[in-house]
Amino acid sequence: MKTWALIVDTWREALARYTLLGFLAVSSLFLLILTFALNLDIVDGALAAGTLFGKAFDLPGKGPAIDTVVVTGQSVFAGMLYVLGVFLAVFATGSQVPNLQHRGTVDLYVTRPIGRTHLLLGRFLGAATLVTANLLFLCGGVFVVISLKTHVWNARFLAASGLILTVFLSYLGFMYLIGVLTSSTPLSIMLPYALYLLSLPLAAHDRVAAAMDSRLAASTIHTLYWVFPKTAEIGRDLTTYVLGKATPAFVPLATTVMFGAACLAVAVVAFNRKNF
Amino acid sequence: MDIPPTVIAVRRLTKEFRHWGRRLLALDRVDLEVHRGEVFGLLGANGAGKTTLVKILLGLARPTAGDVLVRGSSPRRPGTRRRIGYLPEGHRFPGYLTGDASLRLFGRLAGVPEKALDARIPELLELVGLGERRRDRVGRYSKGMTQRLGLACALLDEPDLLFLDEPTDGVDPVGRRHIRDILLQTREHGTTIFINSHLLSEVERTCDRVAILHEGRLVRQGTVQDLTAPSRRFRLRLADGQSMLPERLAEDGWRVVTNNGHLEIEVADLEALNRLVDRLRADRRLIAEISPVRTALEDVFIEVVEGEEHSPGSLENGSRTGVHGPGGDR
Numbered sequence: 373m374k375t376w377a378l379i380v381d382t383w384r385e386a387l388a389r390y391t392l393l394g395f396l397a398v399s400s401l402f403l404l405i406l407t408f409a410l411n412l413d414i415v416d417g418a419l420a421a422g423t424l425f426g427k428a429f430d431l432p433g434k435g436p437a438i439d440t441v442v443v444t445g446q447s448v449f450a451g452m453l454y455v456l457g458v459f460l461a462v463f464a465t466g467s468q469v470p471n472l473q474h475r476g477t478v479d480l481y482v483t484r485p486i487g488r489t490h491l492l493l494g495r496f497l498g499a500a501t502l503v504t505a506n507l508l509f510l511c512g513g514v515f516v517v518i519s520l521k522t523h524v525w526n527a528r529f530l531a532a533s534g535l536i537l538t539v540f541l542s543y544l545g546f547m548y549l550i551g552v553l554t555s556s557t558p559l560s561i562m563l564p565y566a567l568y569l570l571s572l573p574l575a576a577h578d579r580v581a582a583a584m585d586s587r588l589a590a591s592t593i594h595t596l597y598w599v600f601p602k603t604a605e606i607g608r609d610l611t612t613y614v615l616g617k618a619t620p621a622f623v624p625l626a627t628t629v630m631f632g633a634a635c636l637a638v639a640v641v642a643f644n645r646k647n648f
Numbered sequence: 649m650d651i652p653p654t655v656i657a658v659r660r661l662t663k664e665f666r667h668w669g670r671r672l673l674a675l676d677r678v679d680l681e682v683h684r685g686e687v688f689g690l691l692g693a694n695g696a697g698k699t700t701l702v703k704i705l706l707g708l709a710r711p712t713a714g715d716v717l718v719r720g721s722s723p724r725r726p727g728t729r730r731r732i733g734y735l736p737e738g739h740r741f742p743g744y745l746t747g748d749a750s751l752r753l754f755g756r757l758a759g760v761p762e763k764a765l766d767a768r769i770p771e772l773l774e775l776v777g778l779g780e781r782r783r784d785r786v787g788r789y790s791k792g793m794t795q796r797l798g799l800a801c802a803l804l805d806e807p808d809l810l811f812l813d814e815p816t817d818g819v820d821p822v823g824r825r826h827i828r829d830i831l832l833q834t835r836e837h838g839t840t841i842f843i844n845s846h847l848l849s850e851v852e853r854t855c856d857r858v859a860i861l862h863e864g865r866l867v868r869q870g871t872v873q874d875l876t877a878p879s880r881r882f883r884l885r886l887a888d889g890q891s892m893l894p895e896r897l898a899e900d901g902w903r904v905v906t907n908n909g910h911l912e913i914e915v916a917d918l919e920a921l922n923r924l925v926d927r928l929r930a931d932r933r934l935i936a937e938i939s940p941v942r943t944a945l946e947d948v949f950i951e952v953v954e955g956e957e958h959s960p961g962s963l964e965n966g967s968r969t970g971v972h973g974p975g976g977d978r
């Protein structure tokens with residue numbers, strides 16, 4: 373019941389602060405543009421002609437198999453959603469912990485007969501359900517629009533939203549840590565973005581480290597690579613997976629999840645030790 | 649008379665805040681006990697450490713040193729906080745909730761069953777006078793309304809221990825009386841109540857026992873009766889038309905002040921008081937009234953706080969004389 377109350381509370385907050393609405397609005401906009409922009413003529417299971425953003429493309433002779441076109445398109449969209457989804461989700465959940473820790477508010481929550489771990493994890497669960505629903509709307513919507521228009525149903529695209537969610541949850545762990553330590557919404561939003569950007573070039577850590585002068589710098593780069601989320605690799609895996617070429621590698625995913633879990637664990641410990 | 653069980657036991661409690669190397673001693677070796685069914689008032693000037701003490705009693709903050717037991721166990725344990733009500737100082741309910749929804753949320757977090765909440769929430773909102781505004785968002789409440797909601801929230805769990813930090817802050821006089829009535833009613837059910845306040849007249853009317861905190865130290869504690877009991881000061885009124893010049897009494901060595909038509913006399917003990925009566929009767933003066941002067945709590949408070957700067961406080965109460973009379977000159 374307490375957990376349920378916390379989840380409901382998270383949703384209420386998101387609703388009242390228009391974060392949920394904002395997320396849905398941006399997602400819907402994206403879907404609408406997609407619906408009207410994408411127009412394909414299909415003849416005998418092959419792409420005969422189509423328009424994308426009003427630009428017609430004719431394909432002389434027998435075009436490529438529709439499946440290939442759709443799947444390629446989907447993999448591009450998956451890549452876009454990977455960025456957009458995480459971006460929106462971070463934005464939607466950034467104020468959660470700072471709001472909870474607000475002076476005068478935290479007193480009300482923390483003095484209830486509920487453990488602080490339970491409290492924080494309950495809110496985390498709330499945020500997770502919120503973002504899951506949002507991502508399902510966004511990715512599911514894209515999936516349905518593309519599939520209806522092309523009659524190609526590629527379930528891998530849906531599974532890809534699971535990957536996006538996993539990466540986001542790791543970032544959410546990081547956001548909780550920032551939130552607990554600083555009680556600052558701007559930092560809780562900015563630092564995950566910074567981490568996101570920073571982790572991209574780290575995929576090339578081997579080459580970056582090789583270019584370093586000192587050994588210390590080189591090993592720092594390697595360490596950062598292993599500690600931080602493997603944003604770039606997972607993004608790459610995501611697109612190839614949607615294409616049906618490969619299954620995502622385990623190690624980048626596992627270390628990314630570990631990063632999030634470790635951040636969340638530290639956040640819980642810090643929250644428990646805090647004086648309010 | 650046997651003493652009811654101890655609900656709050658604080659021993660040598662010290663709390664030091666450290667911030668960028670600067671230290672601030674908010675509580676300094678505080679010893680305190682509150683018994684079941686008592687209404688206890690903690691008094692102190694701004695920054696004396698009242699809120700800090702309550703926060704430690706609720707597990708919000710951790711002591712630097714010393715022991716704190718609430719109902720025999722540590723307030724940091726969630727189970728200890730069952731059936732404890734708390735009205736925090738300057739609390740802020742999430743603005744997006746309605747009055748109704750706030751109580752439901754915090755009731756659920758307290759583990760109150762849904763059925764009980766259905767019945768209790770409207771009842772409590774009615775009790776604190778928010779019945780008509782229950783579906784409004786808390787963000788649109790006035791200060792006093794928020795405070796009332798806070799009180800309702802504190803009472804949600806049918807607490808047997810209630811902490812109130814400045815309960816009437818921002819509440820109008822009618823509301824204050826109303827809150828006082830609610831507290832007295834709550835107390836009838838055996839709830840122990842711990843009030844932080846600097847509204848002394850209010851504490852005086854509500855509390856059984858008070859303690860005065862000064863710069864983190866507990867400098868005085870006792871029943872309101874004890875603290876305000878006087879004194880060796882008596883008020884003396886002669887029958888109408890009779891007078892006794894204070895100067896004449898002063899010549900005889902009495903310490904006298906006139907106070908709108910009365911004489912206020914300070915005597916060493918009852919023996920001295922009776923000698924004074926003899927003296928007046930020898931002069932054939934007709935005495936209409938003799939009563940001990942009770943100090944208002946406010947005077948005690950100011951005296952203690954000001955006196956603290958000069959001498960270290962003692963925990964003893966003011967001495968009591970054997971004469972009782974219709975006290976109170978406030």
Ligand SMILES: Nc1ncnc2c1ncn2[C@@H]1O[C@H](COP(=O)(O)OP(=O)(O)OP(=O)(O)O)[C@@H](O)[C@H]1O
Pocket residue numbers: 648665666667672673674692693694695696697698699700701737846
């Ligand atoms: N979190 C904190 N960090 C640093 N210092 C603090 C903190 N909380 C309280 N203090 C300091 O501890 C002292 C006691 O504060 P406290 O809030 O307990 O006072 P109070 O008796 O409740 O005062 P008031 O009547 O104004 O509410 C003050 O000097 C205050 O500045």
Ligand SMILES: [Mg+2]
Pocket residue numbers: 698699700737813
């Ligand atoms: Mg205070």
